[in-house]
Amino acid sequence: MDRFxxxxxxxxxxxxxxxAAIEAASYNPKLRVAVISKxxxxxSHTVSAEGGTAAVLKEYDNFDLHAWDTVKGSDFLADQNxxxxxxxxxxxxxIQLEHWGCLWNRDKKGKIDVRAFGGMSVKRTxxxxxxxxxYILHTLFQRSLLYENIERFDExxxxxxxxxxNRFCGLTAxxxxxxxxxxxxxxSVIIATGGAGQIYAFTTNATINTGDGYAIAYRAGxxxxxxxxxxxxxxxxxxxxxxxTEAARGEGxxxxxxxxxxxxxxxxxxxxxxxxxxxxxRAMYFEILKGKGFKGPYGDYIGLDIRHLGSKVIxxxxxxxxEMAEKFAGVDPLKELIPVRPVVHYFMGGxxxxxxxxxxxxxxxxxxxxxxxxxxxxxxxxxxxxxxxLVFGAIAGRNAAIFASEHDFCNLPQESIIKEExxxxxxxxxxxxxxxxAEIKYExxxxxxxxxxxxxxxxxxxEACSKIIKLKEKFKNVSVEDKSNIYNTDFINVLELxxxxxxxxxxxxxxxxxxxxxxxxxxxxxxxxxxxxYLAHTLIYKTNGEPRIEYLPVVITRWKxxxxxx
Amino acid sequence: xxxxxTYFHNLKYRFLLIRELSSFIISIYFIYFLIKLYxxxxxxxxxxxxxxxxxxxxxxxxxxxxxxxALIHSITWYFLLPRxxxxxxxxxxxxxxxxxxxxxxxxxxxxxxxxxxxY
Amino acid sequence: xxxxxxxxxxxxxKTGKFYNKEYMVPxxxxxxxxxxxxxxxxxxxxxxxxxxxxRMAVCGSCGMVINKRPALACExxxxxxxxxxxxxxxxxxxxxxxxxxxxxxxxxKLMKIKPYIIKKTKEPEEEHIIFSEQQEIFRYASVxxxxxxxxxxxxxxxxxxxxYGPAALSLLYRYYxxxxxEGKEERIEIASxxxxxxxxxxxxxxxxxxxxxxxxxFNIQRLKIIVSTSILKSLILPKLK
Numbered sequence: 001m002d003r004f005x006x007x008x009x010x011x012x013x014x015x016x017x018x019x020a021a022i023e024a025a026s027y028n029p030k031l032r033v034a035v036i037s038k039x040x041x042x043x044s045h046t047v048s049a050e051g052g053t054a055a056v057l058k059e060y061d062n063f064d065l066h067a068w069d070t071v072k073g074s075d076f077l078a079d080q081n082x083x084x085x086x087x088x089x090x091x092x093x094x095i096q097l098e099h100w101g102c103l104w105n106r107d108k109k110g111k112i113d114v115r116a117f118g119g120m121s122v123k124r125t126x127x128x129x130x131x132x133x134x135y136i137l138h139t140l141f142q143r144s145l146l147y148e149n150i151e152r153f154d155e156x157x158x159x160x161x162x163x164x165x166n167r168f169c170g171l172t173a174x175x176x177x178x179x180x181x182x183x184x185x186x187x188s189v190i191i192a193t194g195g196a197g198q199i200y201a202f203t204t205n206a207t208i209n210t211g212d213g214y215a216i217a218y219r220a221g222x223x224x225x226x227x228x229x230x231x232x233x234x235x236x237x238x239x240x241x242x243x244x245t246e247a248a249r250g251e252g253x254x255x256x257x258x259x260x261x262x263x264x265x266x267x268x269x270x271x272x273x274x275x276x277x278x279x280x281x282r283a284m285y286f287e288i289l290k291g292k293g294f295k296g297p298y299g300d301y302i303g304l305d306i307r308h309l310g311s312k313v314i315x316x317x318x319x320x321x322x323e324m325a326e327k328f329a330g331v332d333p334l335k336e337l338i339p340v341r342p343v344v345h346y347f348m349g350g351x352x353x354x355x356x357x358x359x360x361x362x363x364x365x366x367x368x369x370x371x372x373x374x375x376x377x378x379x380x381x382x383x384x385x386x387x388x389x390l391v392f393g394a395i396a397g398r399n400a401a402i403f404a405s406e407h408d409f410c411n412l413p414q415e416s417i418i419k420e421e422x423x424x425x426x427x428x429x430x431x432x433x434x435x436x437x438a439e440i441k442y443e444x445x446x447x448x449x450x451x452x453x454x455x456x457x458x459x460x461x462x463e464a465c466s467k468i469i470k471l472k473e474k475f476k477n478v479s480v481e482d483k484s485n486i487y488n489t490d491f492i493n494v495l496e497l498x499x500x501x502x503x504x505x506x507x508x509x510x511x512x513x514x515x516x517x518x519x520x521x522x523x524x525x526x527x528x529x530x531x532x533x534y535l536a537h538t539l540i541y542k543t544n545g546e547p548r549i550e551y552l553p554v555v556i557t558r559w560k561x562x563x564x565x566x
Numbered sequence: 567x568x569x570x571x572t573y574f575h576n577l578k579y580r581f582l583l584i585r586e587l588s589s590f591i592i593s594i595y596f597i598y599f600l601i602k603l604y605x606x607x608x609x610x611x612x613x614x615x616x617x618x619x620x621x622x623x624x625x626x627x628x629x630x631x632x633x634x635x636a637l638i639h640s641i642t643w644y645f646l647l648p649r650x651x652x653x654x655x656x657x658x659x660x661x662x663x664x665x666x667x668x669x670x671x672x673x674x675x676x677x678x679x680x681x682x683x684x685y
Numbered sequence: 686x687x688x689x690x691x692x693x694x695x696x697x698x699k700t701g702k703f704y705n706k707e708y709m710v711p712x713x714x715x716x717x718x719x720x721x722x723x724x725x726x727x728x729x730x731x732x733x734x735x736x737x738x739x740r741m742a743v744c745g746s747c748g749m750v751i752n753k754r755p756a757l758a759c760e761x762x763x764x765x766x767x768x769x770x771x772x773x774x775x776x777x778x779x780x781x782x783x784x785x786x787x788x789x790x791x792x793x794k795l796m797k798i799k800p801y802i803i804k805k806t807k808e809p810e811e812e813h814i815i816f817s818e819q820q821e822i823f824r825y826a827s828v829x830x831x832x833x834x835x836x837x838x839x840x841x842x843x844x845x846x847x848x849y850g851p852a853a854l855s856l857l858y859r860y861y862x863x864x865x866x867e868g869k870e871e872r873i874e875i876a877s878x879x880x881x882x883x884x885x886x887x888x889x890x891x892x893x894x895x896x897x898x899x900x901x902x903f904n905i906q907r908l909k910i911i912v913s914t915s916i917l918k919s920l921i922l923p924k925l926k
Contacts, residue, residue: 040788042831043736043744098812101802101863103820103827110814131828134743138827142800142856177781206738239715242741324741327760330715438727482732486698487782490731572843576753579840582888646887650906 001421002182006034006151007404008397009171009186011158011213013037014044015133015389016368016396017192018140019093023397024190024404025147031401034184036153036173038208038492041141045194045206046389049133050245050320052125053386055090057112061122063087068559070384073119073276074348074377075519076535076561077226077554082355082373084557086391093390094126102139104128105317115317116250119276119381119566130245130320136386156182157492158212160420161189161220161364162412168363169410171216172420176492179485181421185412187404190357190396191217191366192389195347196503198496200453201445203344204236204243213370215499217351218506222359223539223550225372226349227503228511229520231380232281232454236343237329239298244340246382248321249273251313253306255284256337257292260303268566275566278379278520281342285454288341296339303337342454346385348376348520349510352539357396363403367396374537377554378519428494434479437494444471444497444504452508457525461512468505469546475501505547510538513549531561585642588635595632644669686711690769691721693733696780706730712763718772719747719758722784735784742896745832748775749784755834755894776837777846791833794849798857798875803868813865823862826855826904828897835891835901847880851891851901854882858904861911873915882908 008024010017013035021035037044056066066087071078098104098112105127107113117125128135144150155176162170162183170185193213197205218224234255235244249255255273257263267283268275275283284302287293293300306314306321311334314322325333350372357365357373368389375388451464475498482490516530517523536551573579605616613620648665660668688709696703708729710721719737726733736746740759747758750773752766763770778786835851836842842850849857854876861872876882885905892902 039736039738039744039746040792040831043738043746045739045744047744047830048739048741095812099802099804099808099865101860101865103824104812106815106817106820110816112812129824131743134828134830142795145796146801177787206740206744208738240740320743328715328741436727436731480731482734484699484732484782487734487785488732489726489734572840575840578890579888582840582886586886646889649889649892649903650910652903 001180003185004034004182005185005409007031007187008033008400009184009189010035010192011037011171011189011216012044012192012194012368012370013039013041013141013152013154014046014192014194014368015136015140015386016370016393017044017190018137018144019390019393020190020192020367020397020400021150022140022144022147023394024401025144025150027398027401028405029147029149031149031404033147033150034153034186035144035150036156036158036184038155038157038176038212040154041144041152042138043208044137045209046133046137046386048204048206048243049136049386050130050243051117051247051250052115052127052132052383053094053136053390054117054120054125054381054383055094055387056087056124057091057094057126058114058122058124061124065121066090066124069120070375070381071377071559072564073379073381073384074375075379075529075564076531076556076559077229077377077518077537078375079355079373079555080557080559081555083375085355086375086388089391089394090387093387093394097136097139097390100139100143102128102135104135115247116274117381117383118246118249118274118280119271120274120383125247125250125383127247127317129316130247130318133386136390157495158216159424159495161216162416163220163361163364164410164413164416166361167410168361169412172417174424174492174495177487179488179491181424183412183417185409187407187409188363188365188400190400191351191364191370192368192393192396193370195369196500197344197347199444199448199500199504199507200230200344201442201449202236202241202341204233204241205344210496210500211347211503212496212499213366214350214506215502217359217364217366218502218540218542220361220364221542222361222364223352223541224349224506224510225352225537225539225552226374226378226510227347227506227540228514228538229348229376229378230344230452230507231277231346231348231520232342233277233345234280234284234342235304235338235340236345237324238296238301238339238341240328241343242324242328243343243345244304244321244324244338245318246277248304248306248318248338251306251317252309253304255280255340256303256305257287258294259292263287263292271566276379277345277382278522279566281454282522284340284342294337294339299341301339301341304340305337306333307335307337346380348372348374348378348380349538356399357392358399363407365396365400365403367392371396372537378521424495428478428498429480429483429491431479434477435474436481437478437490437497440471440474440478441497441500444468444500448504448507452504452511454522456511456521456523458512458515458523461508464508465505465512468501468508472501472505502542506540509547509549510540514538535561585639588639591635592632592639595628598628640673641670644673686713688712689721689763691725692769692771693722693725693784694771694773695733695783696774698782707769710763714762714764716763717759718751718761718763718766718770721763721770722758722772734782743830745830748832748834748837749773750776750837755837757832757834757896760896775833777839777843778833778836788833790846791831791836791850791852794853795856797849798853798860799868799871800856800860802860802863802866803871804865805867815864819864823859825898825900826859826862829855829899830897832896834894834896838890838894840888840890841884841886845884848884849878849881851905852899854885854908855899855901855904857881858908861908873912876908876912882912885909
C-alpha cells in the first residue's frame with residue numbers, strides 16, 4: 001500500500017476534470033495536482049458529445065436571453081443566480097479553448113460559427129463539426145500535458161472518500177493495472193466523474209458511466225441533489241442506444257411518425273423539433289404509444305429525416321451522424337429515415353454543491369455532470385452541458401486551489417482505511433462462489449427502464465424502490481470469479497455495480513417523493529407542476545435504512561415561474 | 567516487443583520488401599553495366615578477352631529480370647505519388663488509383679515518344 | 686440465431702503464457718465483435734479482460750487485431766468476418782492481460798511532439814480570425830482518437846520502438862498546419878529528430894487501418910517535404926529567417 005500526497009486530487013479526467021486540473025495547476029504552479037481516472041483521459045465520455053456547446057458570442061444574442069432559455073428549459077428548477085453566472089462565463093471559456101487549439105467551425109467572416117439547438121431561442125451553439133466533445137476533450141488533454149505539476153493516474157479506480165470532522169482528508173483507490181490498494185492524501189478534491197447512464201439498459205452513456213462519483217459522495221455523507229431528473233434524449237438508435245446528435249434537428253432535420261407527419265406540430269407548434277428535450281422525448285413516446293411508430297426489430301421507433309439537407313451539409317456539419325447511421329443503424333441517411341427512440345442521456349442531478357462548486361464537506365468540490373449546482377434544474381438544454389463542464393470545471397479548479405493554498409493536510413483516520421480495504425478485498429474479491437454481477441446488473445437495468453423511465457407513477461416507483469433494496473441484499477452474494485490482481489475487470493465491474501445500486505436507489509427514491517410533473521420527471525398520476533410544494537431541490541442522504549429526503553428552495557432572482565410552452 | 571522479422575509477417579509488408587529490394591538489384595545491375603562500359607572503353611584487346619560477358623544469352627535473362635524489377639519499382643512509385651500529392655481537378659480530389667493509372671499512361675506515352683525519337 | 690466461432694488469443698500474466706481459447710457466440714447481422722466479447726465475459730469466461738467504453742467508435746478503447754487486421758471491435762460486425770474469428774491483442778505493445786495492452790509508450794511520444802498551440806506573441810482579446818478553408822485542409826488530421834491501430838499496423842514501430850509512430854507524427858503535422866501556432870521552428874526540429882519522420886518507410890498500412898481517415902502516411906510524407914524545403918531554404922538563404 002502506497003501513500004501519495006497531493007494538494008489537489010481530481011477524480012475523473014473528462015472535460016470538467018481536465019479543465020479543473022489546468023485551472024488549478026496554472027493558479028499556483030507550486031500546487032501538485034493529481035488527476036485520477038479509471039480510464040485514460042482520451043477515453044472519457046466527453047469524447048462522445050457531438051452537437052455543440054452554448055455561449056453568447058453573436059451581437060444579436062445577449063446574456064439575459066441565454067439565461068431565460070436555460071431557466072425556462074429547466075422548468076424553473078434551476079438556481080437563477082448560478083445560471084446568470086454561468087451564461088456570463090461561457091463565452092470566455094469558448095474563446096479560451098479556441099486559443100488552446102480547438103477547431104471550432106467558422107462562419108464566413110472567420111469567426112466562431114453557431115448553430116441552432118433545442119430550446120435555444122436563437123442560434124448560439126458553438127460546434128466543431130459534430131465531434132464537439134471529441135475536440136474539447138482532446139484539446140484539454142493535450143493542453144494539460146504542458147503543466148508539469150499535473151500528474152495523472154490513468155486506470156486507477158477510486159473507491160471511497162476519507163472524511164473526518166466534516167473535512168476532506170484523502171481517498172482510497174485501486175490501481176487497476178496491478179490490483180493494488182493505495183491511499184491518496186489531499187487537501188481538496190474535485191469530483192468530476194460524469195453521469196450514471198449505465199443504471200439503465202437503453203442509454204447513450206458509455207459503459208464507464210456507472211456513477212462512481214455520485215456513489216462515493218453519497219456514501220461519504222454528502223447529499224445528492226435532484227437525482228430524479230434523468231434526461232431522455234429524443235434520438236437514440238434503437239437496440240444499441242447510440243446517440244444521433246440534436247444537431248441533426250438543429251440543422252433542419254424532421255421527426256416523422258409512420259404517417260410521415262411532422263407530429264411535433266401538435267406538441268410544440270412554435271419550436272417544432274427544436275423544443276426542449278423532455279418535450280420532444282415525451283411527444284415521441286406518446287406517438288409510439290398511439291401506435292404511430294414504425295415497426296422495427298427492437299420495438300417501435302420514430303423516423304429522423306435529414307434527406308432534404310443534402311449531402312454537402314451532411315458531410316460538412318454532420319459527418320458523425322452519417323457514419324453512425326450507416327455503421328450502427330444500417331441505413332443511408334441520404335435516402336432513408338434514421339430510426340430513433342428516446343434514450344437515457346444525462347443526469348441533471350448530482351453531488352450537492354453551491355454556486356462556488358463547494359459541497360457541504362470542506363474541501364470537497366464537484367463539477368460537470370457529477371455535480372448539481374444547479375443550472376439544469378429539471379431539464380437540461382442541449383449544448384449547455386459542455387459549457388457547464390468548462391465553466392464550473394474552471395471555478396472548481398480555482399476554488400480547490402485556493403482551498404489547498406489556505407489549508408493544511410489533515411491526519412488520516414486509520415480505521416476507515418482499514419475498513420475500506422476489508423470491504424473491498426475480504427468482502428468482495430475473496431468471496432467464494434456466488435452470483436455473477438451481470439445477473440444483478442441486468443435486473444437493475446430492467447427495473448430502471450420499466451419503472452423509473454420516461455413516464456413514472458407511484459405504483460411503479462414503489463415497486464422499483466423495493467426491487468432496488470432487494471437487489472442490494474442480493475449484491476451481498478455477488479462473487480468475483482477472476483481472483484487475479486492484474487487488470488481484473490470482473491472485480492472492477494463488481495465495485496461499479498455496488499456504486500450503481502446506490503445511485504439507482506437515490507434516483508428511485510427521489511422520484512418517488514416528488515409527486516408532481518416537472519421537466520424530465522413526468523408522473524402520470526400527478527400530471528401538473530406543483531410550484532407551491534415542489535419549487536425546491538430534492539436532497540437525498542444515505543442512511544442505514546431508507547434514504548432521507550429533504551427539500552431546498554430554489555434561488556429565484558429575476559424570472560418568476562410561468563407556464564412552459566414551446 | 568522488438569521484432570526484427572516484422573516485414574515477413576504479412577503480404578503487404580513482404581511486397582514492400584520486394585519493392586525496396588528491387589532498387590538494390592537495379593543498382594547491382596548498373597555496376598555490372600559500368601564494368602562492361604569500362605571494358606569497352608579499355609580498347610579492343612581488353613574487350614576480346616572479356617567477350618564472354620557480352621555474347622552470353624544470360625545477358626538477356628538478366629536484363630529481363632532487371633526490367634521487371636524496374637517496372638515494379640516505378641509502377642508502385644506512381645501509385646505512391648498521388649498519396650503524397652493528391653491530384654485535384656476543378657477542386658475535387660481524384661481517387662488515388664485513378665490518378666496513378668493516369669500518370670502511368672502518361673509515362674508510357676513519353677517512353678514510346680522517346681523510343682520513336684531515338685530511332 | 687446462428688452461432689459464430691470466436692477464438693481469442695489470451696495472455697495469462699501469472700504464468701506469462703499465451704493460449705488460444707474458443708467460444709461459440711450467437712450473433713445477428715448487427716452484432717459487433719465487442720458485443721460478442723461482452724457476451725463471452727458475462728456468460729462464459731468472466732475473467733476475460735479487454736477495454737471498451739463508448740460503443741460508437743470514438744473513444745478508441747477497443748482497438749484489437751481481428752483476423753490479423755487491427756480494427757475497433759465496436760464497429761466490426763461479426764457477420765462480415767470469415768470464421769473462426771481470431772482476436773488478438775494489439776500488435777507491437779506490451780501485453781498486460783488478455784486483450785489489454787500497455788499504451789504508456791504512446792503517451793511518452795505524445796509528450797515529445799508538444800501537442801498544444803505554442804504562442805509567443807500575446808493572445809488576442811477575442812478569437813483568432815481563421816477562415817474555414819484554412820482549417821478544413823487539416824481537420825482530417827485532427828480527428829485522431831488515439832486508438833493506436835496505426836502503431837499495431839506499422840512494421841517500423843514493430844522493429845524499432847524508438848520511432849515516434851504514425852499517430853504522434855500526424856498530430857505534429859496537425860499542429861504545424863494550425864494557423865494559430867507560432868512554434869513552427871520547434872516543430873521542424875522535432876520532426877527532424879532521428880527517431881521521427883525519417884524512419885518512416887511509407888508502407889502506408891497506418892492509413893489503411895485508421896478508422897477515422899486521419900491518413901498518417903500522407904501526413905508524415907508532407908512533414909518530410911516541409912522539413913526538406915526548410916533545410917534547403919536555410920542552405921540557400923541562411924540569414925533570411
